[in-house]
Amino acid sequence: MNHGNPGRFAGRTALVTGANGGIGRAVVARLASEGATVWATDLTPPGEHPAGDVHGRSLDVTDDQAWETLVKEIEEFGQLDALYLCHGISQPHVPTIELTREGWERVQTVNLTSCFLGIKAAAPAMIGRGYGRIVALASIAAKEASAGEHTYAASKAGLVALVKSVGKELATTGVTVNSIAPGPVETELWTRLGDDLKQDRLRRTPMGRPATPDEVASIALWLGSDEASYSTAQCFDASGGRAVF
Numbered sequence: 243m244n245h246g247n248p249g250r251f252a253g254r255t256a257l258v259t260g261a262n263g264g265i266g267r268a269v270v271a272r273l274a275s276e277g278a279t280v281w282a283t284d285l286t287p288p289g290e291h292p293a294g295d296v297h298g299r300s301l302d303v304t305d306d307q308a309w310e311t312l313v314k315e316i317e318e319f320g321q322l323d324a325l326y327l328c329h330g331i332s333q334p335h336v337p338t339i340e341l342t343r344e345g346w347e348r349v350q351t352v353n354l355t356s357c358f359l360g361i362k363a364a365a366p367a368m369i370g371r372g373y374g375r376i377v378a379l380a381s382i383a384a385k386e387a388s389a390g391e392h393t394y395a396a397s398k399a400g401l402v403a404l405v406k407s408v409g410k411e412l413a414t415t416g417v418t419v420n421s422i423a424p425g426p427v428e429t430e431l432w433t434r435l436g437d438d439l440k441q442d443r444l445r446r447t448p449m450g451r452p453a454t455p456d457e458v459a460s461i462a463l464w465l466g467s468d469e470a471s472y473s474t475a476q477c478f479d480a481s482g483g484r485a486v487f
Contacts, residue, residue, distance in 0.1 A: 246460065250467055251278035255320050257312070259303055259360065260329030261288040264429030265379060268455035269326050269462050270296060276463065281316055284329070303329050303356035309363035317367055324375040324466040325364045327357045330398075332431055335390040335439075346393045353397035354404070361408055365417060374417035375466040378405050379458075382425040382481045388442075398423075402477045409475025418474040420465045425481030426452035449482030 256273050260266035261282035270282045274294025282288040283301035290298070302308050316322045330353045333345065357378055368374025380398045387395030402421050409419035426443045435443070444450055458480050464470055465478065 246272055246276050246463060248276055250276045250463075251324075253277070254323040255279040255281070255316060256324040256326060256466065257281045257283065257316060257322055257364070258326040258328055259283050259301060260327075260379070261298075262286060263328060263330075264431075264455040265424070265427060265458050265462075266326075266328035268459035269328055272456070272459045272463050273324075273326075273466075278324075279320065281312070283312070303360065304351050306359045306363070309359050313363045313367070321371065322364055322367060323373065324377070325360060326462060326466065327360055327376070327378040328462075329356065330379060330381075333391070333394045337390070338392045341393060349393040350397050350400070353394070354400045357401055358404060361404075361419070365408075365412070368417045369412065369415045372416040374415075375470070376405075376408075376417065376419040377462050377465045378419075378421040379462075380405075380421040380423045380477060382423050382479075382484060384423055384477070386484075405477065406475045413474055418465070418470060420470075420473060420475070421477045422458060422461055422465070422480055423477050424453060424458050425484045427458055428452045428454055447482045447484045451482065453480060453482060 251273055256278050258266055258270050258280060261270050262284040270280050273280045274296050279295045281297045281299060283299045287298040287300045301312055313322060331349060333349050361376060378401055380401045383391050383395040384398035384402045405419050405421040412419060425447055461478055461480055
């Protein structure tokens with residue numbers, strides 16, 4: 243693993259959702275290795291990390307009160323400098339006409355509405371201090387939805403739009419808001435894909451391979467650092483050359 247720039251996040255505190263997932267784990271590990279105090283969250287509290295100042299917490303990202311409670315705890319401990327929204331769920335690959343309303347709404351709630359709730363909870367203190375970084379994990383599906391990705395693609399496209407809007411709204415406050423659109427990534431979700439779907443994804447990826455979680459985390463950490471002070475309301479590609487816009 244590339245441990246980046248030791249000390250880059252010294253004195254900074256970050257909250258990471260989806261910390262049990264492949265990309266979330268990589269973001270937590272990189273932040274800790276670069277000196278951040280990290281609050282790592284998921285439905286099941288993440289286990290101990292081998293190094294760094296990491297606090298595991300359970301968080302239901304669809305619960306606005308849970309967001310408020312956790313952000314208040316972090317602010318009492320110190321302050322929240324960076325919010326990484328790395329959570330998300332996939333969907334069954336079924337024709338649109340076979341998807342239930344409940345199935346549609348569950349994906350929208352977890353992938354999109356919960357990010358709104360997280361931003362709403364975290365942004366006020368950031369704005370008050372004149373500093374903050376918000377990074378949301380979108381998907382290449384937001385840019386070029388494949389057949390059978392209807393509700394997932396819609397949720398991620400909505401997330402990209404949410405980030406663009408909030409990023410512009412907060413552009414003069416010192417708080418930046420950006421998203422990342424990965425293509426295939428070597429995570430548990432990737433290993434569970436069938437061979438046909440894997441081949442389809444790789445066929446459309448010019449580099450011909452999935453990204454590693456650490457490659458996506460590298461972009462996320464830059465966006466969450468002081469260095470990315472002039473980038474906001476953007477969606478950054480991490481697709482091995484696949485994205486077309």
